Amino acid sequence: MTIKLKLELASGDSLKGAPLELLADGKAIAKAVVGKHGDVVFDAKSGAGRLAVRVDRSILRTG
Template identity: 65%
Template sequence: MTIRLKLELASGQPMQGAPLELLADGRPVARGVVDKQGYAVFETGPVKGALAVRVDRSILPAG
């Protein structure tokens, strides 16, 4: 299964290079990185449960 997301922050901060995890019921099932257009792609097998994305905001500039 391929999941493609477009990510934008309300503050306008760039997301390029941000590491992401796709979670199913709180457990990581795939990893991705935001490209220069703001998209991330996750490749995973079939999963059950509520999906969520976790962003490692520690790489973003303070502001």
């Protein structure tokens, strides 16, 4: 299954290059990176469950 998204931030900031994860019932099932115009494409196996998207927290800086 292919899931396509377009991300637009109200602030106008870009998320280009941000790693995202597609979750099904809280478990990561696919990963993707935000493209130049906010486009994201996930390729995942078909199945039932609640879907959500989160930013891969590995990009967050601490300190």
